[in-house]
Every structure is written in structure tokens, then in C-alpha cells.
Amino acid sequence: MSAEKTKQHFAEICECxxxxxxxxxxxxxxxVSAMRKFIANFTMIAWNACIMQKTYSxxxxxxxKFTEENFGSGHSASQYVFDAAELKWREYREDTDxxxxxxxxxxxxKPQAIAYLKDECPEKSSARNPFFEYLNSMGIQTQWGVNMxxxxxxxxxxxxxxxxxxxxxxxxxxxxCPDYELIEEEYDFDEKNLHVLQLHVDLIDYDVSAxxxxxxxxxxxxLHTILNSIFERDDxxxxxxxxxxxxxxVVRIADDVRDFExxxxxxxxxxxxxxxxxFEGCGAYYLFDYGDEWEHSISVKKVIPVKKKDCKFKLLxxxxxxxxxxxxYDDDED
Numbered sequence: 001m002s003a004e005k006t007k008q009h010f011a012e013i014c015e016c017x018x019x020x021x022x023x024x025x026x027x028x029x030x031x032v033s034a035m036r037k038f039i040a041n042f043t044m045i046a047w048n049a050c051i052m053q054k055t056y057s058x059x060x061x062x063x064x065k066f067t068e069e070n071f072g073s074g075h076s077a078s079q080y081v082f083d084a085a086e087l088k089w090r091e092y093r094e095d096t097d098x099x100x101x102x103x104x105x106x107x108x109x110k111p112q113a114i115a116y117l118k119d120e121c122p123e124k125s126s127a128r129n130p131f132f133e134y135l136n137s138m139g140i141q142t143q144w145g146v147n148m149x150x151x152x153x154x155x156x157x158x159x160x161x162x163x164x165x166x167x168x169x170x171x172x173x174x175x176x177c178p179d180y181e182l183i184e185e186e187y188d189f190d191e192k193n194l195h196v197l198q199l200h201v202d203l204i205d206y207d208v209s210a211x212x213x214x215x216x217x218x219x220x221x222x223l224h225t226i227l228n229s230i231f232e233r234d235d236x237x238x239x240x241x242x243x244x245x246x247x248x249x250v251v252r253i254a255d256d257v258r259d260f261e262x263x264x265x266x267x268x269x270x271x272x273x274x275x276x277x278x279f280e281g282c283g284a285y286y287l288f289d290y291g292d293e294w295e296h297s298i299s300v301k302k303v304i305p306v307k308k309k310d311c312k313f314k315l316l317x318x319x320x321x322x323x324x325x326x327x328x329y330d331d332d333e334d
Contacts, residue, residue, distance in 0.1 A: 006097040007115045010047060013087045014040050014113035017080055020290070033104070033111070039080055040102045040113045046084035047099050056089050056326070060236065082236060083291050090326065184271040189217040194311040197278055198302045201286075203231065204295035208320035213304070215311045216275025220250045223274055226313050227296070228288065233325045238289040242269070242298075244277045245284065279303065292325075 017039050046063060053059045063081050088095075101116040196213040203209065210230050214223060220242050228235055242250040249266045278284060280303045286296040 003097065003117055003120075006095050006099075006117065009088075009092040009095050010043065010099060010102075010115040011113045013047075013084055013092075014043050016087060017043065017083060018111075020083070021080065036104045036111055036113070037102075039084075040104055042080050043084040043113070044099050044102045044115070046081050047088050050085055050088045050093070051096050051098055056085075059085050059089065079237065079239065086291065086326070185267070185273055185276055187217070187273070189273075189275065191308055194306055194308055195275065195303050196306050196311055196314075197274065197280075197300050198304060198316070199278075200299045200301055201227065201230075202297045203320075203323075204297055206320065206323055208318075208322055210318045211301075211316040213312075213314040213316065214274055215313065216273070216303075217311065218274050218313070219270055220272050220274060221252075221269035222313075224252075224269060224286075224288070227286065230315060230318065231294070232322050233288070233294070236289075238291070240269070240286070240288045243285040243287075245282045246277055248272070248277055250277075 014036070018036055021035055021039060045066065046059075049059050049062045049066075050056075053062055060082065063085055067081055097117050099115045099117060100120065103114045103116070104111055105114050106112070195216045197216060199212055199214055201210045201212070208231070210227075212226070212230065214226075223242075224240055225235070239252050241252070244250065250269050250272045251266060252269055278298075278300050280300050282300050284298040286298055288294040288296075
């Protein structure tokens with residue numbers, strides 16, 4: 001693989017993630033430039049992890065440890081790292097040139113991620129160090145007026161002083177003060193009078209469908225989990241959402257609620273119950289993984305009264321050939 005090809009591949013991944021971030025995070029123009037450098041450095045970490053690790057599973061384990069050690073866990077902070085790794089592993093797996101440093105420059109009037117290979121930067125010895133060198137660089141500190149050395153809590157300083165990092169950095173629980181109020185539904189189901197919903201789920205653009213029973217007192221997070229199991233997919237901490245006919249949008253994380261700007265109708269999946277929103281004859285749209293975009297159409301065929309012991313998930317039927325989540329990723333890992 002030539003050096004120019006490697007640089008082109010890296011730039012293509014960054015451009016894809018830039019577009020996603022700018023669309024999903026609704027960033028102001030003045031912070032977009034800094035966001036591009038931030039994502040480019042994240043992509044460098046993911047790129048090199050794909051080269052260093054033997055399997056895609058090992059890549060995910062490495063990146064999970066990296067993000068948890070440096071940014072905390074359970075937040076969309078890690079999503080761009082994993083998205084970059086997915087693209088690298090799937091599209092450019094044969095490209096094994098290590099990237100030692102990155103920059104973002106304007107080329108032909110457009111911003112472009114510039115990768116410097118290991119041979120071009122022999123002083124670089126770690127895949128991780130350039131990322132934190134960037135965070136501590138005079139350029140970023142001057143731009144945002146912050147001295148990282150004066151901030152012992154690196155994560156907090158990033159969040160407080162670099163506004164574009166908020167989608168990536170987990171906040172301390174004590175400092176989590178969103179400017180909107182999350183709705184938490186009350187569990188009000190009569191344990192002596194429960195029902196299951198018979199759902200028909202079509203995987204859009206594929207000749208695949210499933211019939212299943214879903215407890216009315218299940219959360220949409222639980223429904224998401226069972227659907228992923230039925231369609232034989234790994235969760236991998238991907239974002240998802242349900243769009244319901246009553247106007248409610250159900251999402252995985254709090255930041256995604258903010259994106260929809262529907263304080264009255266956007267809810268967290270773990271706090272939202274299926275039986276409060278799905279009824280016989282109605283439908284819903286379910287999207288899993290904002291990158292690969294697995295789309296589903298859900299319809300409620302009937303609502304069936306059951307005893308408490310029978311109020312549980314049950315797969316009734318699945319038709320068609322289930323597509324691979326990551327086709328051709330691990331062909332030579334046997």
C-alpha cells in the first residue's frame with residue numbers, strides 16, 4: 001500500500017465522521033474547525049489499533065479500555081473512536097501503515113485530514129501520545145484560552161473550556177446539569193392484569209421479518225436488546241432510536257434527547273415502557289447504529305391478555321435470511 005493511498009483512506013474516514021458529527025451534534029461554525037482536529041486524532045487512535053490488534057474483537061477491547069481510562073465510560077465519547085475503527089476494519093483492513101501524527105489543513109478550498117506516517121515522524125513512538133500532545137498543544141490552548149497544565153482533571157477541563165468536546169467527554173455525575181428535563185415514566189402496570197403485544201418487525205431493504213411477543217411492561221431498551229438478538233447483531237454501544245406514532249422519540253443516551261429538541265416527546269429508552277406507547281393497529285420506526293443504519297418497521301398486530309408468568313418475550317417466527325452485521329470482517333480470523 002502506497003503512502004498516498006494510506007493518507008487518502010485516512011482522510012476519507014475523517015470526512016465521513018466530520019459529516020456525522022456536524023449533523024448530529026449541530027455544532028456552531030466557530031467550533032467546527034476544532035472538532036475536525038479532535039476527530040482526526042480520535043481516528044488516528046482507531047486506525048493504529050486496527051493495525052496492532054489481530055482481530056476486530058481485540059480492537060474493540062483495546063479501544064474500550066483506552067476510552068474508559070481517558071474519558072470515562074457509558075457515554076457517546078467513545079462512539080467516534082469505534083465508528084472510525086469500524087470503517088478502517090471494513091474498508092481499509094489491508095492498509096497496514098501506522099499513522100504517527102495528524103493535522104487538518106485546507107486543500108483546494110476544503111478542510112482535509114492530513115496523516116503523517118511513522119517513517120515521516122520517526123520521533124513518534126506511541127499511538128496514544130500524539131492525541132494528548134494535541135490536547136496540550138499551545139495551538140488549542142491559545143484558541144480556547146485554557147492552560148491544560150493548570151487543570152488537574154483533564155476530562156473536566158476539556159468539557160469546561162472546549163465546548164466542541166462535550167459530545168465526546170463524559171461529565172461527572174455531580175456536574176450533569178442538562179438544560180432540559182428528562183421524562184421518567186411511572187411503572188403503573190397491574191401485575192394481575194398484564195398483556196403482551198404481538199409485533200411484526202420488518203428489516204427495511206431486506207426480505208427479513210420477525211414475529212414476537214413483547215411484554216407491555218418491558219422498556220424500549222429491553223425491546224432494543226431482544227431485537228438485536230433476533231437479528232443476530234452485537235450492540236457495540238451503538239446509538240439507536242424508536243420513533244413512535246404518538247410523537248414520542250425514544251433514544252439511548254441523554255445527549256441524543258437534546259438533538260431532537262423535543263423536550264416533551266423525547267425519552268430515554270431505559271425509562272420508557274412499550275405498553276405506554278404501542279397499541280393494536282399502531283406502528284413504530286426503529287433505527288439501530290447511526291453509521292450502518294439498520295432500519296426497521298414495527299407494527300402491532302394484537303394485544304393479548306396473559307398471566308404474569310407468561311408476560312415475557314417470545315420469538316414466534318422469523319422469515320428470510322438474516323444479513324451479517326459486519327460482512328467479511330473476520331474471514332481470516334479462524
